[in-house]
Amino acid sequence: MSKLTKTLGRVILAGACLAGAAIGAQAQDSNPGPEAYRSALEGKRVVMVPMTMGFDLAQGWNHFIGEEVKQFGGIWETRDPNWSVDAGAQAITDLISSAEKPDVLIVQTPDLNSYSRLFKRAQDAGIFVIQLDNPSNYASDVFAGSDWKRLGELETQAVIDHCGENSSRKIAVIQGDQVNASSLDQWAGVQAVLERNPGWTVAGTADSNWDATTARNAAATILQQNPDVCGIVDFWDATAQGTASAIRDAGLQDKIFLATTGSGEAIDCKLLEDGTFGAIVTSELPRQSQDVVAAIKILLQSGIKPGQSKNYLYTHEVARTKKDVTPDTCWSQAAIEAAAKK
């Protein structure tokens, strides 16, 4: 009897366990999220082709986007065209025709047109195309990055706010070049703000061609001709270093307010704090990267095909001055490198 009871007891216990397991499984089934997430994303290949891997933006993206892609079980790769438009086109072409085609292609395009046909081909081959930072004439699945016109407006407004109406109301602008959308759109932003503020004029403008020495020489010449300029907008923090050195050389560092844009790496905060830059609109790299990560996750789960939707994810950006800098305003290249070495 006792044996029978024992056996029965065991059977009941085992049954209960099974039932419990089944209920557990049912509970899991009632939240399909993690499994759907995992199966849609695991093993997906995401490749980034920036203009070069050798600058702060690309290294930041590589860290902030790459880490999360690896986290959800995806395969993360980068290609380094080292500023060559041709090498970038070659890399994208190879990726489209390779046996291990990427599922998502992230490209920082160098200009408005160069890669437009390749984007179409990639989408036809079943690859989602995310354009990052620099817009082009081709609307791909996602554009993530700055609204450069808005960014130009923020820079110009920062200069006007600082100078005030009692100043000379003259500004100078150091542009990048005349082909890159980020430069052309910032210039449009400058114009838009000047239209809203009658009486303000651009006393001088020049292209830096993204070179700090050229920026310095141009700024020195403009300041020489117009020493009463009260503020300068420079379209990139690396060239703004050259512009700042022209301002220093002219002995005008206390009079001229320099507004620029950059990735928000620690050097930007340092230059803001030591007064080299008056204001900076950073591209908010960590949040921008998070937008890209979200786009990847949504595209791969949505069931839509590449080319079926066009989305624009503009990063919310603000102009910051010295008083807005907190210890976590900027991200640190050194910290990323240290993390990569672990």
Add this chain to the structure above:
Amino acid sequence: MPSSRPLSRLFTQETIVLLMAVALFAGFAAALPGFTAPANLLNIVRSVSVLGILAAGMGIVVIGRGIDLSMVSIMVVTVAIQLQLLQGGWALWSASAVVAAITIGLGAMNGFMVAYAGVSALFATLASSAFVFGFVRSQILSQDVIYVPPSAETLLWLGKARFLGLPLDVAVFLAVVAVALVLLRWSRPGRFLYLMGDNFQAARGMGIPVRPLIVASFVASALLAWLAGMASAISLQSMNTRLVNSALLYDVVLVVVIGGIGLSGGKGGMRNVVVGALLIGILLNGMTILNLPNIHQNLIKALILLGAIILDGQLNPRDEQTSQQGDI
């Protein structure tokens, strides 16, 4: 053509370029208010001083009938290593000593390839340029732009200091031109360099140590490249290694050639470098005041330089010796 000799003597390429520079200067001075202000004249010289230092180095090599296409690469690489060492807490003097050794090594490497391995200077320096930059950029540097660290106070101070009212890069340019001028004109190796550039076989035959001389000329250009880079980095408080991909190297060759140091060797001197650099400086400065966009500036620069070359070709037809030896 005996009758055309005096005319061609009068209108050497150097004189043509000088006249062009003067004409441009007069034109800008009349049309643009403030162009002749002393500060703007300083801007003109300053905008070409780094270019001028590089062109002085290139000029020395070209006079010896070589060419150094690795100058810009050596410039960014040596300065980037130096700034990297400073960031790592090295003292300025020890970092400079290490980089000086590296620079001499790189110049000597170019020189040995040309003088002893018999590789043409064009290909030897083209290859070493790509190799040196590729190696250092991939193995040592993690970023395109290297900043002068705040701890390097001497360098930051030099950036703000003035020497007889001149910024450091201008002072260095003038000093380099003066020293090179004296060495080329009055020193024994300087005279030998001209002889070697003019006729290599004859120079060798008369016992000039041509191979060490070639090595020395490449070491000089490497050292001047480093100096140019430091002058630029001190002024900008950073070094952008991406300069390697820019048109800077072509501008250097342009200044040398347009100034009148013929690529066939043995001709010209530091005066030509100054004239060539000034033409470029006046052009760029005037066009910046006129707010011309970069693409138009490049177009106008190219047209004026092309004009100078064509005019020179008309006034100074190629002589028999050049057509036998050929240019580079």
